[in-house]
Amino acid sequence: MDKASVARFLLLALLWGSSFTFIKVSLEGLTPGQLVLSRLILGAAVLLSIAAIRKVALPRSVQVWGHIAAAGLFGNVIPFLLLSYGEKTTGAGIAGVLIGATPLLTLALATAALPTERATSRKAVGLALGFIGVVLLIGPWHESLGSLSGRLACFGAAVSYAIGFVYVRKYLSPLGLAPLSLAASQLVAAAVLQALVTPFLAWRTPDFTAPVTLSIVLLGLLSTGLAYVLYFRLIGDVGATTASAVNYVVPVFAVLVSVLFLGEHVTWNLLAGGLVVLVGVAYAENRVGQLRKEKETAGAVR
Numbered sequence: 150m151d152k153a154s155v156a157r158f159l160l161l162a163l164l165w166g167s168s169f170t171f172i173k174v175s176l177e178g179l180t181p182g183q184l185v186l187s188r189l190i191l192g193a194a195v196l197l198s199i200a201a202i203r204k205v206a207l208p209r210s211v212q213v214w215g216h217i218a219a220a221g222l223f224g225n226v227i228p229f230l231l232l233s234y235g236e237k238t239t240g241a242g243i244a245g246v247l248i249g250a251t252p253l254l255t256l257a258l259a260t261a262a263l264p265t266e267r268a269t270s271r272k273a274v275g276l277a278l279g280f281i282g283v284v285l286l287i288g289p290w291h292e293s294l295g296s297l298s299g300r301l302a303c304f305g306a307a308v309s310y311a312i313g314f315v316y317v318r319k320y321l322s323p324l325g326l327a328p329l330s331l332a333a334s335q336l337v338a339a340a341v342l343q344a345l346v347t348p349f350l351a352w353r354t355p356d357f358t359a360p361v362t363l364s365i366v367l368l369g370l371l372s373t374g375l376a377y378v379l380y381f382r383l384i385g386d387v388g389a390t391t392a393s394a395v396n397y398v399v400p401v402f403a404v405l406v407s408v409l410f411l412g413e414h415v416t417w418n419l420l421a422g423g424l425v426v427l428v429g430v431a432y433a434e435n436r437v438g439q440l441r442k443e444k445e446t447a448g449a450v451r
Contacts, residue, residue, distance in 0.1 A: 154386050161379040162395050166402025168372035169241035169248075170410055171364040172233055178361030181233030182343070182350035184368075189225060189340035191369025196333035196377060205329045207337075214338065216320045217331070221339030224313030226346075228306035229339075235302030239295025240413045244303040245403020246423040252396045252430045253279035254311035262315050275433020282425030285418045328381035336377070397427050 175184045200207070208214060236244050257276055283304065321331060355361075383395070400423050407413045 154383065157379050157383055157386075158395055159398070161376055161383065162398035163402050163406075164372045164376040164379070165395070165399045166245055166404075167406045168368055168376075169232070169236065169245040169403045170406045171368035171372060172244075173236050173241040173407070173411060174360050174364040175368060176233060176237055178356035178358055179365065180351045180353055181230055181237070182347045182352070183355060184233050184365065185226070185229040186340070186343045186347050187365050188229060188369045188373050189336060189343050191366065192373030192377070193333065193336040193340045195370055195374025196329070196336055199378060200329055200333045203329065205327055205333075207330055207334050208326060213321075213324065213326075214334070216316075217334045218338040218342065220313055220317050220321060221335045221337075222313075222342055223309050223316055224335060225339035226342050228309040228313075229343075231302045231306035231309065235299045235306065237299065239299030239303060240407060241411055242404040242407035242413050242415070243295065243300060243419060244306075245407070246400040246419060246426070247283070247300065247303040248307050248310070248403075249396060249400035249423060250279060250283050250304070250426050250430075251307045251310045251314075253283075253426060253433065254308055255314050256430075256433055258311050258315045259318070263319060271435060272433045275429045275431075277429075278432065279426050279429030282422045282427075282429055285422030285425060328384060329378070332377045332381055336373070397430060400427070 172184065175187075179187065199205075208217065232244060232248075253276060256272055260272065317331075326334075380395070404415065404419070404423070408415060
């Protein structure tokens with residue numbers, strides 16, 4: 150990657166890693182349903198504005214919108230709600246690290262759902278190693294990281310993200326939609342779905358203190374809207390495989406931000422579990438081998 154791509158890569162990891170702290174603070178004044186709806190509306194507004202400026206049209210097919218709605222359900226509504234409920238009783242750092250298991254879960258689901266994604270021995274070993282890391286992260290014996298139900302909710306969000314990713318690959322990627330069009334459409338569909346279910350969820354009068362207001366604005370505009378723009382820009386510049394590696398860096402920023410701004414504690418199983426998950430994913434995808442090949446190719450070109 151060139152310097153500009155590296156900068157976008159790190160900024161994206163920071164935005165997604167910071168989102169867990171923004172969620173934690175936003176929950177001080179909003180219910181989970183209110184938080185998710187606000188986040189989706191703000192994120193959709195950013196992407197629709199960019200799409201309008203760039204004159205990128207949204208899909209018109211009803212069938213395509215049905216698939217987009219499903220992708221928005223699993224990729225946004227369900228995981229956003231689970232994270233919001235989960236972070237009511239567990240830390241932002243542990244939530245971020247558990248979400249770091251998403252690539253690992255995606256490998257497992259893709260192997261089962263996509264005929265072209267056959268499991269190799271390397272992937273099997275990586276998945277097994279990653280599972281051990283997830284158990285360490287959840288640490289049912291360790292209550293200082295929050296409730297077990299909160300940690301399981303955050304892990305459920307990672308499962309939902311993985312389902313959404315595989316769904317997009319199977320049903321939407323073959324359609325060849327412009328990345329910006331797909332991202333904007335997905336957030337619009339997710340915002341509509343969340344608006345429909347919010348009246349049936351817990352409700353209270355929002356308490357828009359300065360920290361809560363700032364957090365929800367940053368969460369919606371930056372960690373949701375701008376982050377999607379950066380992600381799809383990276384896909385276009387360096388490819389999907391390299392761009393997906395951002396998921397390995399997100400947990401690092403999630404822990405750092407939560408420690409710096411929320412004063413959360415770092416425990417041994419948080420560090421150990423996070424490291425094991427990242428090693429498992431890196432081994433399963435042969436990340437070290439790919440980087441070595443890229444260096445060799447770059448050297449040959451020179």
